Amino acid sequence: MKNPSSAAPGRPSTGNGAASLSRFARKIPFDVSSLGMIGALIVVMIVGQIIYPAFLTWTNIGIILTQNAPLGIVAVGMTFVMISGGFDLSVGAIYAFAATMFAKIAMDHGLVEAGLCTLLLGIVCGTANGAVVALWRINPFIATLGSASIFSGLAFVYSNSTPQTPDNPNFQILGQAFWGPLPIAVWLLFVTVLLGGFVLSKTVYGQALYAIGGNETAARLSGLRVGLIRGSTFALVGLLSAAAGMIEASRLAVGQADIGGTIPLDAIAVVIIGGTSLLGGEGSIWRTVVGLLILGAITNLFYSLAVDSNVQLVAKGAIVIGAVGLDVWSRRRR
Amino acid sequence: MHQAESPATVASRHENAVTISARDVTKEFGGVKALKGVSVDFYAGEVHALVGENGAGKSTFLGTLAGRVSPTTGSLTAFGHMITGANPRASRAAGIVAIYQELTMIPARTACENVFLGQFPTRLGIVDHSKMRARFEVLCQKFGVHMDADARTDTLSIADQQLLEIMRAYESAAKAVLFDEPTASLGESERARLLDIIRQMKANGTTIAFVSHHLDEVLAVSDRITVFRDGSVVASRPTSAWTKQQIVTEMLGSELKSTLQQRPLRPTQMPRDLLKVSDIAVAGLLYPASFVIRAGEVLGIAGLVGSGRTSLLRALAGLEPATGRLEIDEVEKPAPRTPRAARALGIALIPEDRKGQGLVLSRSSACNVILGDMPSIARFRILREPVIMKAASAAVVNYGFNLNRLSAPARTLSGGNQQKLMLGRWHHARPRVLLADEPTRGIDIGAKTEILAALRKAALEEGLAVVIVSSELEELLVVSDRILIMRDGHMVDTLDCHSDDVDVERILHSAFAVHAASLHTEHA
Numbered sequence: 001m002k003n004p005s006s007a008a009p010g011r012p013s014t015g016n017g018a019a020s021l022s023r024f025a026r027k028i029p030f031d032v033s034s035l036g037m038i039g040a041l042i043v044v045m046i047v048g049q050i051i052y053p054a055f056l057t058w059t060n061i062g063i064i065l066t067q068n069a070p071l072g073i074v075a076v077g078m079t080f081v082m083i084s085g086g087f088d089l090s091v092g093a094i095y096a097f098a099a100t101m102f103a104k105i106a107m108d109h110g111l112v113e114a115g116l117c118t119l120l121l122g123i124v125c126g127t128a129n130g131a132v133v134a135l136w137r138i139n140p141f142i143a144t145l146g147s148a149s150i151f152s153g154l155a156f157v158y159s160n161s162t163p164q165t166p167d168n169p170n171f172q173i174l175g176q177a178f179w180g181p182l183p184i185a186v187w188l189l190f191v192t193v194l195l196g197g198f199v200l201s202k203t204v205y206g207q208a209l210y211a212i213g214g215n216e217t218a219a220r221l222s223g224l225r226v227g228l229i230r231g232s233t234f235a236l237v238g239l240l241s242a243a244a245g246m247i248e249a250s251r252l253a254v255g256q257a258d259i260g261g262t263i264p265l266d267a268i269a270v271v272i273i274g275g276t277s278l279l280g281g282e283g284s285i286w287r288t289v290v291g292l293l294i295l296g297a298i299t300n301l302f303y304s305l306a307v308d309s310n311v312q313l314v315a316k317g318a319i320v321i322g323a324v325g326l327d328v329w330s331r332r333r334r
Numbered sequence: 335m336h337q338a339e340s341p342a343t344v345a346s347r348h349e350n351a352v353t354i355s356a357r358d359v360t361k362e363f364g365g366v367k368a369l370k371g372v373s374v375d376f377y378a379g380e381v382h383a384l385v386g387e388n389g390a391g392k393s394t395f396l397g398t399l400a401g402r403v404s405p406t407t408g409s410l411t412a413f414g415h416m417i418t419g420a421n422p423r424a425s426r427a428a429g430i431v432a433i434y435q436e437l438t439m440i441p442a443r444t445a446c447e448n449v450f451l452g453q454f455p456t457r458l459g460i461v462d463h464s465k466m467r468a469r470f471e472v473l474c475q476k477f478g479v480h481m482d483a484d485a486r487t488d489t490l491s492i493a494d495q496q497l498l499e500i501m502r503a504y505e506s507a508a509k510a511v512l513f514d515e516p517t518a519s520l521g522e523s524e525r526a527r528l529l530d531i532i533r534q535m536k537a538n539g540t541t542i543a544f545v546s547h548h549l550d551e552v553l554a555v556s557d558r559i560t561v562f563r564d565g566s567v568v569a570s571r572p573t574s575a576w577t578k579q580q581i582v583t584e585m586l587g588s589e590l591k592s593t594l595q596q597r598p599l600r601p602t603q604m605p606r607d608l609l610k611v612s613d614i615a616v617a618g619l620l621y622p623a624s625f626v627i628r629a630g631e632v633l634g635i636a637g638l639v640g641s642g643r644t645s646l647l648r649a650l651a652g653l654e655p656a657t658g659r660l661e662i663d664e665v666e667k668p669a670p671r672t673p674r675a676a677r678a679l680g681i682a683l684i685p686e687d688r689k690g691q692g693l694v695l696s697r698s699s700a701c702n703v704i705l706g707d708m709p710s711i712a713r714f715r716i717l718r719e720p721v722i723m724k725a726a727s728a729a730v731v732n733y734g735f736n737l738n739r740l741s742a743p744a745r746t747l748s749g750g751n752q753q754k755l756m757l758g759r760w761h762h763a764r765p766r767v768l769l770a771d772e773p774t775r776g777i778d779i780g781a782k783t784e785i786l787a788a789l790r791k792a793a794l795e796e797g798l799a800v801v802i803v804s805s806e807l808e809e810l811l812v813v814s815d816r817i818l819i820m821r822d823g824h825m826v827d828t829l830d831c832h833s834d835d836v837d838v839e840r841i842l843h844s845a846f847a848v849h850a851a852s853l854h855t856e857h858a
Contacts (some may be wrong), residue, residue, distance in 0.1 A: 172829070202717045204708040211705050214694035219653070221692070222684060222705045223677035281696045 003229075005052015036326075037275045037290050043296050052304045060300065062182065069185040070095070070244035072253075072289075074263060075270040076196040077237030079288045081140075083200070084233050085213035085280030086133065090144040091219040091241040092263035093151035094125045096256075100155045103164035103255025106171050118242050124152055131138050132230030140234075148264070155257035163256040175251025183213030185247045192240065197285035209233065214281025269320040270295050278327060295319070350377040353512055353541040354399065354430070359408035361394055368394045370565040371408070376510065381532060381542045383552040383573075386562030386585055387778035392545050394563070396512050399543070400432035401425030413509055429509030431502075433516060435776070440493050446470045446776065448487050458676035473501050479533055480503070491640045493524040500531060510541035515776065517548060521638035522842060523804055529555045547778070548806075549578050559802045561585055571681060572775035602641050608799045609681075609767055611650070614669050619645040622658065623825040625818060627767060627799040632790060634814030634831075635803045638839055642823040643803050644686070647769050650801070651683035652676030662766065680766030682706065684756045684773055686803075695745040699735075700726035702744050702755050706763030730758035733788050750781025757788050767799045768792060786813045807838045817841060 048055040074091050081088050098118045105114035132143045177184050200206040201308070208229050211219040220226050243265075249255040274291030276283025299321070302312045340800055354376040361369040366844060369391045372759055376382050384392040396408060397403035397678070405421035411417070415428040425432075439448050446466055447454075455465045470483045479497060488493060496516065503511050511531070517525045525548075532555055546552050552559060561572040561584040561812060569584045605649035608629040613622040620642045637643035652670035660667050662679055670676035685691040693702050703726040704711060711717065711725045727737050733754040739747065744755060753773060760768055774782040790813055793800040804810045810817060811831060819827040819841065829836045 145567055202718070204712045204717055207705070207708055207717060210697055210701070211694045214696045215691070217685075217691040218694050218705070221653075221673045221683055222763075223674050224705075225674065277696075281694060284417075296580060 003064060007180070008162045014312070024165060032096075037273065037287065037294070040273075041294050041297070043291055044294055045302075048297055048301050052301055055297075055301070055304070060151075060193055062186075065186045066183050066294075067300075068266040069183070069293055070248045070265050071263065071270065072189045072292045073192050073240050073247070074237070075288050075292055076192050076285060077240035078267045078271050079196065079276055079285055080209060080233045081138055081199065081237050082276055082278070083213045083280060083283045084209040084230050084231060085216065086230060087140040087268075088129065088144045088234060088237050089141065090125070090129060090148035091266045091267055092260035093148040094122055094154065094241040095245035095248065095260040095263050096237055096258065097125070097151050097155035097158070097190065098122055099249035099259060100120055100164060100244035100257045101255070102123060102246045103166050103171070103249045104159060104226065106166040107164060111168065111170055115246060118246050119239060122238040122242020124238075126235040126241075127231070130234035133234060134227035134231035135250045144234075149256045155312040159255070159257050161225045162258065163254045166256045172250050172253050175247050175249070175253075176270075185274065187241070188247065193285055193289055200285055205229070210281055212280075213277075222259040228257045265316070265320065266295065269323070271314065272327065275327070278324060283288075338618075343514045351357055352376070353378045355410070356399070357409045359395065359398055359405045359410065361391075361398065361403060363452070365642040367565055369398075369405070372562075372565075372567055374560055374567060374570070376543060377535055377543045377558075378418050379539045380558060381536050381544055381556045383544045383546065383547065384562060385549065385552055385559060385581060387780065388561035388600045390585070391779075392562045393514060393549060394528035394565075395516055396432065396543060396545055399425065399430060400512055401430075402432070421623075429507075430512065431506060431508035431510070432512040432514065433496075433499050433503060435515045437492070437495050439498060444484050445481055445486055445487055445490060445494075445498055446483035448498050449473065449505055451502065453506060458477050468702035469505070470501075475507065476504075476534075477501065477527075479735075493640070494519050496520065496528075497531075500528070504535070508540065509545070509579075510853055511535065512543045512545075515547065516548060517551060521558055521641070522807070523638060525551065526608045539727065547776070549581055552581075552719075553578060560744060562585040579706040585781065592656070608662065612659045612661070614646070614649050614656055614660075616649050616654045617657050619654070620649060620656075620824060621823050621825075625825065626787045627801060629766075629797045629799055629816045630793050632793045632800045632802060632813055634810040635801065636807060636810055636817055636818040637820030638806055643787070644771060645823070646820065647683070647771050647801065647803050650676065650681055650767070652681070653683075666722045677765070682760045682763065682765035682768055683738050684753075684760070684768070684770040685834075686771040686775060688752050688756060693752055694742045698741050699730075699744055699747065699755055700740040701742075703729050703758045703762055706759040725762060726758065729762035730754055732761075733790075735755050748781075749777045750785065753777060753781070754788075757785070757792075761792070765798070767801065769801045769803075771803050772805065773802060774804065774806060782809070789813065807841050811836070811838060811841070 045056065054060055074095065078088060078091065098121055102114050102118040103122055105117055127146050129140075129144055132138050132147070133140045136143075145212075173184065175183075175185055179187055199211065208219065208224050211222070211224065212226050212230055216226055244263075245260065248259065253258075270291040271283070271288050272278060272291070273294050274283070274287030274289070276287050295316075298315075299312070302315070307315075352375045356372060358539055359369055359372045372391070374382075374384075374395070384395065398405045399412070399417070399424040401417060401420055401424055406420075406559075409416065412425070412428040412430055413679045415424070415542050417425055419429060421812055428532065440451070443451075449470060450466050454461045455469065456462055457465070467483050475479055477497065477500075481490075481494060481497070485499065490498070500516075517528060520528060520784055529551065532542060532544070534556075544552070544556060553576065554682060556573045559573050559576050559581065560571065561568050561581060595827065606629055607626050609627040611627070612624045614620070615622040616626070621647060625633075635643045635646060645654060648654045649658075649669060650660075652673045653673060656669040658669045660679060667679060670679055670681065676683070689695060694705070700722050704717075706724055708717060710713070711721050723740060726740050730740070733735065735754045736752060736756065739751065740756045744752060747755070768789070773789060774785055777785060786809060787802050789802065792798045802810065802813065814831050817829045817836070818825060818833060819829065
C-alpha cells in the first residue's frame, strides 16, 4: 500500500461524506507533507529556465535523462535497500567492476554472454553484501565500505589496470542507440522505475520491506524472514548497479575500473533528496524519481554554466547534508 | 532534598508553601487543545497525584512543568522562577526533575556512574571513584536496597534501573520530582518499595507530582488528587475525600459500567488440550516448566518482574534460546528458537512494548494489521489496496476500532487503538495460541476493559488458547480461567480462578511470598 493521506487524522469520523473523502484521499498517491520536494523541483526548473534559456527544451531534457539513466537505475535499487533500513556504499565498485567485465568479455565473446556474465557478477557481489549484513549482522555501512574496496581491487586485478576497449561496433548499442525518440538507456531507466515502483507499493515483498525498515522487531515477530528479505535488497541493488555499469561502458565504448567514484554518494543523494528516510521504513520510488530530476537538473545547470567540477563536488555534498538535515528537522517536528 | 527547607512543616498541609504554581495553562497541538486553561498548585512535602484517561492532558501538563512542552498561553512558576517555553534545562535549574517511564540510563556504564552522571564527585578535576562509591552505598542504605555499584546497567532489571533513575534525582538535590507512570513496568513488591521511597522523599519536604493509571497506588501514596478530563481539571481534593469509584466517575464523566466486576464464566464445553508444554527452560532465566494450554481458555501468568514470567512467554514465542518440547495436535516439536518457528507452530505474540516491538509506526493502520499474514490475501504475491482495506476492516471491526482511521499512520493512534491493531493483526492471521505480554499497560480504563474483553472473546468464540502476562492482578483474576504463578524462575503454582477462594491476596501470598497487607498499608 502507498502512504495515503496524512490528512486522515483530522477527518470527521462518521458519515458517507467522510467515507468518500477517505476514498478520495487514498487516491492521492503520496502524502501532502512530501510535496516539499516537488516544490523544490519546480523552483530548480524555474531558476534553471531563467539563467539558462535552453534548459527546458526537449533536447536538454533528453540530455539530462540520458546522462542520469545509469545513476537512476542504481538509485532505484538503493531505494529498496534504504527503505528496508540498509545502506550500500559498494554500488560504485560493482558498477566499475561490471563495466570492466562487460567490456573485457565482449572483446573475445558475444555481447549476450558478456551481458549475462556481468549481471551475474552484480548478483554475486550484491548477495555477498547481503549475506555479510544479514548473517554476520555487520553494520551495512562498514560491510559495504569494506566490500567496495574488495570489488574495486578485484576489478583492477581482473583488467590488469588497463582500459578494455572492445572493437565490436554493437558494443555501443546499449548506451548510445535510440529506440524511437529516446535512447535505449532511458527506456531501461523507465522500465526499472515502473517495475521498482510496482514491486515496492503493490507486492507482499514491498510491504515486508517497509515493515522491516520501520520496525525490525515487529516484522520478525510477525513471522517475516527479516535476514533473507533484507539481504535480497543488496542482491537487487548489485544487479542494478551491474546493469548501470554495462550501460556506462557501452556509452563510453570503454570499460575501466576507475569509474563510478561518485556513484555511491550520488545514488544515496538522489534517494535522500527525494525524501526517503535515512532510517528506513518510509519512502518510495516516485520520490527517488523526483530526487533524480532535482540532482540531474542541478548538475546540468552547473555544466551549462561551466561551473568548475570541483566546485560542483562541494555543492553536491552540501545539498546532501542539507537534505538529511531537512529530514531530521521534519521528523523532530511531528 | 538533602538541604530540604524544613521537614517539620509536613504535619499540616496548609502551612506548607506553594512551590510550583500553574495558572491558566493552555496547549494547542495544531488546532487541537490538549490543555484548556489548567491551574494547579503543588505544595512542599506533598504527593500530588494527577489522574485521568489517556489523552486527558495530564502528561502534557507534566511536560510543561518539566520544560518538554511549551505552553501556548498561561504562566508557570516554580520555586520563584518563571518557567517559559520548552527548556528542560531551565526547569532543571529551578529544581524540577522528571522521571519518565522510558529510562535515561546509559546501558554500558555502571550503576554507580549512571547515578552520578553529570555530577561526578571530583578531586582536582578527576573523578573520585571511591567517594562516588561511598555515596552510592549511602544511597542504597537510604533506599533499603542492595545493588552492585559496578554492575553494568544493562545487566540490571528494569525495576533496578528505575531505582537508579530515582537515586539520580535524589542525588541531584531536586526540590520537586515529577513521576510519569513510574510503576507501569514494576512488579508488586517493587511498587511497594517505590511507594515507600516516595513517602520518604515527601517527608524530606520534596514536592512530588505523580501520574499513574493505578488508582489503588494513587490512593495509597498521595495527599491530594487532581482529576483531568479532556484537557481540563475537573476536580481537585485531598486524598481523604476521595474513593476509587468517585475518581473513576470523575475521570470518565459518568458512572463506569464495569464489565470487569464479574468472574469469567466457565467455558460451556470441556476445553480440550491444545498445546502441551514439556520442560521448557531458558538457561539462567527459566527452570524447566511443564503445563497444558487448553483451547478456548485464558491462562494468566503472574509473578514479579524477573520471576521468569516474561522469559516463559518469550520462550514460547521463539525469542529465547529455549530448550524443551511442545506438543500441538499430538505432534511433538522442539521449542521454537525463532519467532518464525513459533508462528509456524501457530503461536503469536502481542509484545509488551507495542510501539517498539509491535507496530510499524510509520505505516498505515491497515498495513500493520495485515502484517501478520500477507500471502493469504495476495494474488501472485500482489497486494491490492481494496483487498488490504477489506481484510484490515474485517479484522478490527469487532474491536470497536474506528475504520476511518485505517489509512492513518499507526503513530497517530492512542495506546488503546494501537493495541486494537495488534489484536486485529492476529485476528487476521488466526494463530492457535495467542500470547499477550502486559496487554493493558499504559492504556486508559475504558480501552482496558475493551482489550480484556476482546482477549476473552478470542478464546471463547474462536477457540484460541490465550496466555496473558500481567502485573495487574485484579485484571488477571477477572480475565483468566487459570493463573500460573512464577517465582525466581520456577513455576510454583497453578490456581483455578473459577474456585471461590482465589483472590488477589491468595495470588500475592502464593506467588510473591509476601502478605498482601504490606502493600496497601496506608490505603486501607
